[in-house]
Amino acid sequence: MSSEVLLDNPHEMGCTGLPHRKILMWAFLASDCMFFGSLISTYLVYRGHSTDHPLPEDIFDIPLTSTSSFVLLLSSWLMVLALSAIQKGKLWEFRLWTLGVAFFGSIFLGFQVYEFTHFVHSGLTLKQNLFGSTFFVLTGTHGCHVAIGVLWLMSLFFYSFIGGVTKERSLDVEIAGLYWHFVDIVWIVIFTAVYLLEYII
Amino acid sequence: MHIEPVKEKGFYDFLGRQVEPKGLIGWLTTVDHKRIGILYAVTALLWFLVGGIEALAIRSQLAMANLRLYSAETYNQMFTMHATTMIFLVVMPLAAGFFNYMVPLMVGARDVAFPRLNAFSYWMFLFGSLLINASWLFNAAPNGSWVGYPPLSLFQYSQGHNYDFWLIGLQVLGIASVAASLNFITTIINMRAPGMTMMRLPVFVWMTLVTNFLVVLAFPVITIALAELMFDRTYATNFFNPMKGGLPIWWQHLFWVFGHPEVYILILPPMGIVSEVLPVFARKPLFGYPLVVGSGMGIGFMGFTVWAHHMFASGMGNIANAAFALTTMTIAIPTGVKIINWVGTLWKGQIRMRTPMLFALGFIYQFMMGGFSGLMHANAAHDAQQHDTYFIVAHFHYVLIGGALFGLWSGIYYWYPKITGRMMNEARGHAAFWFLFIGFNTTFFPMHWLGLNGMPRRIYSYSHAQGWDQLNLLCTVGAFTMAVAVLLLFTDMFWLSLKYGEKAGGDPWDGRTLEWSIPSPPPVYNFEEIPTVKALDDFWITKHPELLHHEEDSAAHAAGAGHGAHHVHHDDHGIHMPGGSWFPMFASAGFAIGAWGLVHSGGMYHIKEAIQPALDAAAKAGVSWDQLVSTAQTVVSSKTPDAQNILNVVNAESVLKLQACYNGVKTAIVGGVLGVLGIFLWALEPIGGYYIHKEKEEHAGE
Ligand code: HEM
Numbered sequence: 001m002s003s004e005v006l007l008d009n010p011h012e013m014g015c016t017g018l019p020h021r022k023i024l025m026w027a028f029l030a031s032d033c034m035f036f037g038s039l040i041s042t043y044l045v046y047r048g049h050s051t052d053h054p055l056p057e058d059i060f061d062i063p064l065t066s067t068s069s070f071v072l073l074l075s076s077w078l079m080v081l082a083l084s085a086i087q088k089g090k091l092w093e094f095r096l097w098t099l100g101v102a103f104f105g106s107i108f109l110g111f112q113v114y115e116f117t118h119f120v121h122s123g124l125t126l127k128q129n130l131f132g133s134t135f136f137v138l139t140g141t142h143g144c145h146v147a148i149g150v151l152w153l154m155s156l157f158f159y160s161f162i163g164g165v166t167k168e169r170s171l172d173v174e175i176a177g178l179y180w181h182f183v184d185i186v187w188i189v190i191f192t193a194v195y196l197l198e199y200i201i
Numbered sequence: 202m203h204i205e206p207v208k209e210k211g212f213y214d215f216l217g218r219q220v221e222p223k224g225l226i227g228w229l230t231t232v233d234h235k236r237i238g239i240l241y242a243v244t245a246l247l248w249f250l251v252g253g254i255e256a257l258a259i260r261s262q263l264a265m266a267n268l269r270l271y272s273a274e275t276y277n278q279m280f281t282m283h284a285t286t287m288i289f290l291v292v293m294p295l296a297a298g299f300f301n302y303m304v305p306l307m308v309g310a311r312d313v314a315f316p317r318l319n320a321f322s323y324w325m326f327l328f329g330s331l332l333i334n335a336s337w338l339f340n341a342a343p344n345g346s347w348v349g350y351p352p353l354s355l356f357q358y359s360q361g362h363n364y365d366f367w368l369i370g371l372q373v374l375g376i377a378s379v380a381a382s383l384n385f386i387t388t389i390i391n392m393r394a395p396g397m398t399m400m401r402l403p404v405f406v407w408m409t410l411v412t413n414f415l416v417v418l419a420f421p422v423i424t425i426a427l428a429e430l431m432f433d434r435t436y437a438t439n440f441f442n443p444m445k446g447g448l449p450i451w452w453q454h455l456f457w458v459f460g461h462p463e464v465y466i467l468i469l470p471p472m473g474i475v476s477e478v479l480p481v482f483a484r485k486p487l488f489g490y491p492l493v494v495g496s497g498m499g500i501g502f503m504g505f506t507v508w509a510h511h512m513f514a515s516g517m518g519n520i521a522n523a524a525f526a527l528t529t530m531t532i533a534i535p536t537g538v539k540i541i542n543w544v545g546t547l548w549k550g551q552i553r554m555r556t557p558m559l560f561a562l563g564f565i566y567q568f569m570m571g572g573f574s575g576l577m578h579a580n581a582a583h584d585a586q587q588h589d590t591y592f593i594v595a596h597f598h599y600v601l602i603g604g605a606l607f608g609l610w611s612g613i614y615y616w617y618p619k620i621t622g623r624m625m626n627e628a629r630g631h632a633a634f635w636f637l638f639i640g641f642n643t644t645f646f647p648m649h650w651l652g653l654n655g656m657p658r659r660i661y662s663y664s665h666a667q668g669w670d671q672l673n674l675l676c677t678v679g680a681f682t683m684a685v686a687v688l689l690l691f692t693d694m695f696w697l698s699l700k701y702g703e704k705a706g707g708d709p710w711d712g713r714t715l716e717w718s719i720p721s722p723p724p725v726y727n728f729e730e731i732p733t734v735k736a737l738d739d740f741w742i743t744k745h746p747e748l749l750h751h752e753e754d755s756a757a758h759a760a761g762a763g764h765g766a767h768h769v770h771h772d773d774h775g776i777h778m779p780g781g782s783w784f785p786m787f788a789s790a791g792f793a794i795g796a797w798g799l800v801h802s803g804g805m806y807h808i809k810e811a812i813q814p815a816l817d818a819a820a821k822a823g824v825s826w827d828q829l830v831s832t833a834q835t836v837v838s839s840k841t842p843d844a845q846n847i848l849n850v851v852n853a854e855s856v857l858k859l860q861a862c863y864n865g866v867k868t869a870i871v872g873g874v875l876g877v878l879g880i881f882l883w884a885l886e887p888i889g890g891y892y893i894h895k896e897k898e899e900h901a902g903e
């Protein structure tokens with residue numbers, strides 16, 4: 001397989017000079033923008049509509065969430081390193097960085113699990129009030145995206161041991177990277193709209 | 202010509218990416234865009250019969266005052282499923298059938314960019330459509346109209362699984378549509394033949410591109426709306442629950458932010474078809490190609506700015522009403538531009554009144570009528586009178602049947618020879634046209650009057666005193682006339698012309714676009730040599746150099762002698778064709794099973810909440826869940842409360858329902874895992890496929 005397959009494969013490159021999969025991924029991300037856009041607007045429209053406590057100011061822990069956000073941002077940096085490593089053909093470095101991304105992503109997820117449990121214990125559930133409904137569904141959906149990303153990166157990690165990830169096929173990593181960066185950026189928007197906004201307005 | 206399979210590796214051998222699959226397995230594993238196109242179209246046409254029967258049921262019930270042909274509850278299911286079916290299971294997939302079959306041919310490609318993803322889209326669509334219709338078997342068909350407004354659609358007000366079927370079914374169909382659209386966007390942008398610049402793309406391809414962008418951008422919004430409503434119903438969230446501060450109107454906003462682009466998703470592909478048919482049968486280039494393309498894009502953009510014209514009567518306030526009235530009237534401009542251009546195409550053309558042309562002309566007239574009534578209720582003040590009356594029903598049937606469906610039928614008659622290799626019968630085609638045209642106008646024109654006379658939408662019956670008797674009867678007569686046209690089309694398509702139609706040859710209409718440059722039906726690899734394109738309507742210009750007006754194009758053409766002469770050199774490997782694959786169907790079957798589970802988990806937390814005291818009592822008494830369920834079974838069958846007096850009959854029934862919900866969740870998890878597994882296997886599957894080699898002597902002619 002490897003290089004031969006790619007060069008051999010007429011279904012890979014297109015007339016714009018871009019690989020098909022990259023175009024697909026960009027179009028998908030556009031779609032995902034609308035997806036999160038709808039969720040975030042739901043959250044914002046319902047801000048201040050809750051009829052019961054707890055409300056954001058009762059339970060948010062900004063230092064904690066800032067920490068997890070920072071970890072997620074760091075993972076994006078590792079993602080860049082992983083891609084650059086595989087593009088240079090440095091397989092071991094690639095494995096290291098990829099594992100790092102997945103690890104940081106998992107830490108973020110761990111924080112989220114902790115946060116969710118903590119909130120539930122403070123009385124915020126899906127059905128408690130509108131804040132609970134909108135908050136859990138929005139951040140939970142984002143968490144699912146992160147989890148899918150972790151799964152994807154781990155697949156690449158293991159795949160690299162049977163020769164599936166090579167310099168010639170670095171596109172696979174690039175696509176996963178696009179997805180990962182996007183999920184990170186969405187988190188920045190969510191973090192701003194959901195957490196930081198509480199301290200502004 | 203001989204075929205050489207690609208050497209496969211490892212454990213995938215036994216599943217094999219089938220080389221030249223044959224028979225049923227060939228269809229189940231196919232990744233060929235032409236086969237998938239046929240699958241889409243045939244499935245859509247079958248649902249068209251179902252949706253049509255529902256329509257006749259509706260019209261029969263309304264034929265006379267005070268009729269009671271079947272229950273009001275069934276009536277609600279009828280009109281809800283009629284709309285849902287026609288929109289999501291007929292017009293969209295029929296258009297998708299044409300995208301699949303025609304787009305690669307028209308851009309000069311051998312397949313779509315992602316053949317297996319394409320198959321996945323089809324299977325998701327098929328399973329989604331089966332899921333949503335399976336609701337009939339449980340007497341739980343969706344019953345609150347295709348817009349599903351809460352609070353009526355909340356669990357508190359509709360406790361059956363009707364809405365769960367609707368929500369999850371649409372969710373599955375949405376995944377299918379988005380996946381397909383991503384594929385076509387990539388195909389159109391990235392797989393054009395050499396020289397096929399964007400401004401040389403056939404208009405149908407352009408409209409496909411715009412439509413698919415609309416799908417990609419509008420469907421996520423409905424996905425979220427559906428998910429929120431589903432959470433409200435299953436997990437007792439409060440998104441649309443007014444008791445907890447939720448806003449039912451927010452559903453309307455989300456729904457119509459999707460819903461209005463959706464109506465353009467329905468109409469743009471037929472507009473593209475008509476833009477192909479008119480030039481061919483007027484024997485003239487399309488008038489103002491860049492304008493037609495540009496206004497198509499304009500419609501696409503502006504489609505996102507008008508959604509609240511569906512909510513004029515909801516009390517949004519004057520400013521919002523005025524703003525949306527304005528944008529709505531503005532969107533009529535690009536629509537009008539297109540109509541002018543179509544008429545300009547006909548002007549001084551040598552018009553041939555073949556069946557596709559008839560339908561295209563019917564399209565122009567009827568779509569225009571629908572546009573006019575649209576403009577009338579674009580005026581918010583006017584709409585206060587018209588909203589939710591039969592006037593609206595008349596409007597959207599003029600654009601959807603008179604427009605979209607006539608356009609699609611035009612496409613069927615136009616491309617049938619390409620797909621089957623046989624011509625459709627002209628006499629029967631004309632008959633079908635006139636039955637449909639007269640039947641359609643008889644059915645829907647009187648609805649304008651009925652609406653203005655105050656007949657509301659979605660009513661089960663009416664009394665003599667209201668004075669709507671004669672017009673309603675007329676509508677019903679019209680509906681049955683249309684049914685005749687449908688029967689004519691079906692017998693013609695699937696039987697008479699298929700069997701006895703005259704052989705078509707590659708280019709029966711003197712066509713303009715690349716699909717006519719190859720044999721009918723096209724060989725599996727489409728083009729022996731990928732063509733090189735030198736102008737808009739390249740194929741036609743090659744055939745009729747004397748008709749060439751455009752100087753730039755003629756200069757370009759002077760450079761080369763003829764069509765077949767310009768081709769990229771293809772390498773020694775021959776033509777690579779992808780092999781079939783089981784995984785698209787496997788993955789979508791997994792997700793469909795998961796969806797089935799989700800449907801049956803509907804109402805879970807609401808049910809649980811209602812019997813929480815009993816559950817607590819059971820927990821206190823040390824009764825496990827399994828024991829509780831078996832107790833509940835005895836209580837329900839014996840109709841007496843149990844000895845410990847934890848469960849009365851009503852509670853016991855709820856326990857069983859809750860148990861069914863839990864089983865639903867389990868099924869959902871299993872299905873989801875299977876689906877993901879399918880995707881993994883698919884991603885790891887080697888490229889496989891086979892090479893087609895042409896023998897030396899076949900080259901001799903060139
Ligand atoms: C000139 C272009 C158009 C204008 C100005 C227009 C305007 C409108 C308005 C204002 C309404 C809301 C009426 C009400 O509920 O009170 C409406 C409803 C509707 N329109 Fe159009 N429309 C146009 C074209 C189309 C097209 C091309 C389609 C589909 C192919 C379409 C499909 C529909 C449907 C399905 C509804 C009813 C939705 C429902 O309530 O179930 N319209 N239109």
Ligand SMILES: [Cu+2]
Pocket residue numbers: 460461464507508510511
């Ligand atoms: Cu609209």
